[in-house]
Amino acid sequence: GAVVSQHPSWVICKSGTSVKIECRSLDFQATTMFWYRQFPKQSLMLMATSNEGSKATYEQGVEKDKFLINHASLTLSTLTVTSAHPEDSSFYICSATWTGYGNTIYFGEGSWLTVV
Amino acid sequence: DAKTTQPTSMDCAEGRAANLPCNHSTISGNEYVYWYRQIHSQGPQYIIHGLKNNETNEMASLIITEDRKSSTLILPHATLRDTAVYYCIAIGSNDYKLSFGAGTTVTVRA
Numbered sequence: 001g002a003v004v005s006q007h008p009s010w011v012i013c014k015s016g017t018s019v020k021i022e023c024r025s026l027d028f029q030a031t032t033m034f035w036y037r038q039f040p041k042q043s044l045m046l047m048a049t050s051n052e053g054s055k056a057t058y059e060q061g062v063e064k065d066k067f068l069i070n071h072a073s074l075t076l077s078t079l080t081v082t083s084a085h086p087e088d089s090s091f092y093i094c095s096a097t098w099t100g101y102g103n104t105i106y107f108g109e110g111s112w113l114t115v116v
Numbered sequence: 117d118a119k120t121t122q123p124t125s126m127d128c129a130e131g132r133a134a135n136l137p138c139n140h141s142t143i144s145g146n147e148y149v150y151w152y153r154q155i156h157s158q159g160p161q162y163i164i165h166g167l168k169n170n171e172t173n174e175m176a177s178l179i180i181t182e183d184r185k186s187s188t189l190i191l192p193h194a195t196l197r198d199t200a201v202y203y204c205i206a207i208g209s210n211d212y213k214l215s216f217g218a219g220t221t222v223t224v225r226a
Contacts, residue, residue, distance in 0.1 A: 004159075006159070032212060034212065034213060034214075036216075043203075043216040043217060043218055043219065044154075044160070044214075044216040045216075046213060046214070046215065049213065091157070093159045093160070095160075095212070095214070097212040103148075103209065103210075103212065104162060104165065105150070105162065105212050105214060106162055107152075107159040107160045107161070107162070108159050109158060109159045110157070110158060110159040112157075
């Protein structure tokens with residue numbers, strides 16, 4: 001079946017540095033992908049919509065200059081957390097929609113980011 | 117998207133069927149009902165979705181009432197590995213932006 005993959009699964013970075021997380025649709029093309037963030041014991045919160053070939057659209061309260069999103073191809077979206085701070089430590093998850101049968105939305109495995 | 121309401125938590129016995137209810141009384145005609153689950157420290161896993169008819173796959177069955185105001189996810193033979201948070205989401209056919217509520221924390225006990 002359709003699969004969405006994220007890399008890395010976990011990453012530790014120093015405060016002030018940038019870190020990139022990749023989201024790939026392995027078996028299908030996705031013109032739109034979504035990025036979510038989840039803090040411990042909380043539900044997923046949508047951060048932004050990644051649009052292939054155009055700018056991402058961000059949810060209210062999400063800083064677009066801090067969370068850079070690039071969707072350069074139909075199978076890859078990247079989220080770059082710039083100038084990371086400890087409060088950016090979270091679980092980041094992407095999703096993509098397979099339009100083969102009934103528009104099934106699949107999620108990646110998630111990426112744990114720890115900023116020290 | 118229509119608001120969905122789920123119980124906060126439920127326990128079920130290993131090997132028995134687990135019936136997870138979801139209320140979506142304001143669902144509109146073009147909104148599908150999706151079910152996902154999230155096991156600790158993993159991304160959400162797609163389970164099943166439907167519009168009007170009942171659906172079944174290798175993981176679960178989805179029963180949607182005739183008026184579409186509620187649905188039930190059935191895990192036919194719950195195992196310990198089914199312990200997770202289960203999310204019921206109503207979303208339009210061309211809208212892929214999912215809004216997650218608190219879901220139902222399901223604990224399967226031996």
